[in-house]
Structure formats: C-alpha cells, structure tokens
Amino acid sequence: TQAPVNVTVTGAAGQIGYALLFRIASGQLLGQDVPVKLRLLEIPQAVKAAEGTAMELEDGAFPLLAGTDIFDDPKQAFEGTNIALLVGARPRSKGMERGDLLEANGGIFKPQGEAINAGAADDIKVLVVGNPANTNALIARSHAPDVPADRFTAMTRLDHNRALAQLSKKLGVPVTELKKLAIWGNHSATQYPSVQHAEVSGKSVDVDQAWLENDFIPTVAKRGAAIIEARGLSSAASAASAAIDHVFTWVNGTPAGDWTSAAVASDGSYGVPEGLISSFPVTAENGQYKIVQGLEIDDFSRARIDASVAELVEERDTVQKLGLI
Numbered sequence: 001t002q003a004p005v006n007v008t009v010t011g012a013a014g015q016i017g018y019a020l021l022f023r024i025a026s027g028q029l030l031g032q033d034v035p036v037k038l039r040l041l042e043i044p045q046a047v048k049a050a051e052g053t054a055m056e057l058e059d060g061a062f063p064l065l066a067g068t069d070i071f072d073d074p075k076q077a078f079e080g081t082n083i084a085l086l087v088g089a090r091p092r093s094k095g096m097e098r099g100d101l102l103e104a105n106g107g108i109f110k111p112q113g114e115a116i117n118a119g120a121a122d123d124i125k126v127l128v129v130g131n132p133a134n135t136n137a138l139i140a141r142s143h144a145p146d147v148p149a150d151r152f153t154a155m156t157r158l159d160h161n162r163a164l165a166q167l168s169k170k171l172g173v174p175v176t177e178l179k180k181l182a183i184w185g186n187h188s189a190t191q192y193p194s195v196q197h198a199e200v201s202g203k204s205v206d207v208d209q210a211w212l213e214n215d216f217i218p219t220v221a222k223r224g225a226a227i228i229e230a231r232g233l234s235s236a237a238s239a240a241s242a243a244i245d246h247v248f249t250w251v252n253g254t255p256a257g258d259w260t261s262a263a264v265a266s267d268g269s270y271g272v273p274e275g276l277i278s279s280f281p282v283t284a285e286n287g288q289y290k291i292v293q294g295l296e297i298d299d300f301s302r303a304r305i306d307a308s309v310a311e312l313v314e315e316r317d318t319v320q321k322l323g324l325i
C-alpha cells in the first residue's frame with residue numbers, strides 16, 4: 001500500500017477549511033486510492049476550534065485518512081508536506097487600505113514561504129486560496145528560492161467554475177458540453193473570464209457581445225460579492241470545491257482537448273510580465289501545470305487581460321516597496 005500523502009491546510013478552523021477538510025479526507029483531493037495525512041495550521045487562538053474539526057474528522061472514520069495533526073507553527077506544519085493549501089489569510093477590515101492589506105498578508109505568507117522552503121517535501125505543490133491570492137502566492141514563492149517557481153499557484157478555479165455555470169445556463173447545455181473557457185489575470189473584480197476560444201459540443205460559442213460585457217463578465221467577476229450579499233458570509237463550500245478541483249487536476253491531468261484556469265508563474269506568454277502569478281488557460285500533465293501557448297487574442301480580450309495584469313503589476317510593486325518580496 002502507498003504511504004500517505006502529507007497535506008497541509010492553513011486556516012483550517014475557518015469556513016473554507018470546514019468544507020475542504022472533509023472532502024480531502026474522503027479521497028476527493030488526490031483520488032480514491034491515495035491515503036492522506038492532514039497537517040492543520042492555525043493561529044494559536046483558533047487551535048481549539050481546529051481540534052474540534054479534527055474530532056469530527058475522526059468521527060467520519062474515513063478509510064483514506066491516516067491521521068490529523070494540528071500546529072500553530074508554520075515550520076512544523078510544512079515539515080515533509082507534499083501538498084500545501086494556503087487558505088488562512090488576513091481579511092480586509094474597515095478602513096484598511098490595499099497597502100495595509102498586502103502588508104498584513106506579507107506577515108503570513110513570508111514565514112509560510114520560508115517554512116515551505118526549509119521543510120517541505122521535494123515534490124511540494126502549493127495552492128494559495130487566501131486573498132489577495134495571486135500576490136500572496138508571489139510573496140510565499142519569493143521566500144522559497146529552493147522550490148521550483150512553478151510549484152506556487154493561486155486559485156482562479158472558482159472563477160472558472162462560475163464561468164462554466166453561467167455559460168451553461170445561458171446556452172441551456174450541461175457544463176460537460178463546454179470546453180476551453182478561460183480566466184485571465186487577477187482573482188479580483190478585474191479578472192477576465194473569456195469565451196473567445198470556448199466550445200459548446202465541439203463548436204465555437206456564439207453569444208452576443210452585449211451579454212458578454214453587461215452580464216456574463218460582471219456576473220462572474222462579482223459573484224463573490226453577490227454570495228456575501230445573499231448568504232451573509234463569503235463563498236466557502238464552492239471555494240473548497242474549486243480547491244479540490246485545482247489540486248485534483250494538477251495531479252491527475254486535464255482531459256484531451258480541454259483546459260482549465262489557474263494562476264501560475266508567467267513565462268512571459270501573452271505579454272504578462274515573467275514571474276507574475278497570473279491566471280491563464282492551462283493544461284496539466286505529469287503533475288505540471290502548463291500555460292496553453294499560441295492562442296490568438298482579439299482586441300477586446302487584449303484590453304481586458306492588460307487591465308487585470310496592470311493591477312497585478314501594481315500589487316507586485318507595492319509588496320516590493322514594502323520589502324515583502
């Protein structure tokens with residue numbers, strides 16, 4: 001039998017953590033034949049709540065769950081870890097400027113990057129969920145110089161899934177008939193959900209530009225706010241589900257003839273500055289995400305991609321000035 005894969009989850013006592021951990025324990029993160037060992041990282045005040053979740057995990061009697069350990073020290077939490085899901089982050093509080101938010105998150109993602117660099121397994125894969133996800137991933141990566149840059153990713157799979165759902169409703173087809181949607185840029189309101197290369201049942205998608213600009217794009221980009229408005233809490237189960245999808249695809253690959261979306265280190269493709277963690281259409285093969293190359297980009301898409309990438313450049317410049325990268 002296979003040795004358990006070590007999965008570290010930060011922010012384990014939070015709402016995404018609560019939805020995510022049970023899906024990992026049930027085998028949905030990696031596959032039905034892969035045992036997992038959970039390593040939960042929380043801040044000291046939330047360790048007790050994480051212990052409660054760990055009791056419930058135990059009560060699930062999951063055949064694939066080889067154990068759960070709880071830590072409040074990143075050095076220990078990332079020791080020997082194969083998959084790191086960085087969910088815990090500092091939310092924006094009232095009156096907080098963007099610079100303050102980035103600085104507060106630097107205080108979390110810098111030590112976590114260092115701990116990953118020092119102790120994680122050689123095959124470490126990192127998914128940052130905690131916002132601002134792209135730039136938090138950039139901060140963590142810059143403090144893990146010994147880890148290949150392509151192991152640090154940020155989550156835009158929720159945006160991708162939201163785009164699939166909206167387009168499926170509009171066209172009246174199941175999501176399984178849709179291929180080659182893409183999220184470009186930042187996981188923020190500037191993101192660009194693109195149908196330029198999308199296919200429905202093997203044919204190109206034909207929707208009017210007004211619907212794209214006035215309905216589809218804003219609905220996908222502002223869905224997080226709409227969920228908060230309706231639920232009184234931010235998206236959690238859908239975010240957890242997307243995190244499961246992101247890692248499962250990374251490890252098990254994308255189907256032939258399709259791609260997905262993930263924020264990965266740019267190789268300079270499509271005019272996105274090299275090293276920036278930006279969302280692209282990606283395929284996965286042999287445990288590696290690769291940016292889909294050679295797509296033609298129309299003028300509308302170009303302007304939208306550039307606007308979102310400009311925001312990422314601004315965030316990068318801010319954290320650079322703050323000495324966080």
Ligand code: NAI
Nearest residue numbers: 011013014015016041042046088089129130131155158239
């Ligand atoms: P939450 O507030 O319920 O939980 C966050 C948890 O992180 C708390 O238990 C907190 O104690 C913990 N935490 C804070 N600092 C930590 C540290 N240094 N180390 C370990 N744990 C720490 O938040 P929720 O709803 O679970 O969301 C988590 C993050 O995910 C937020 O930043 C949210 O904005 C983001 N998010 C990202 C999405 C995406 O698509 N990329 C979608 C939805 C949420």
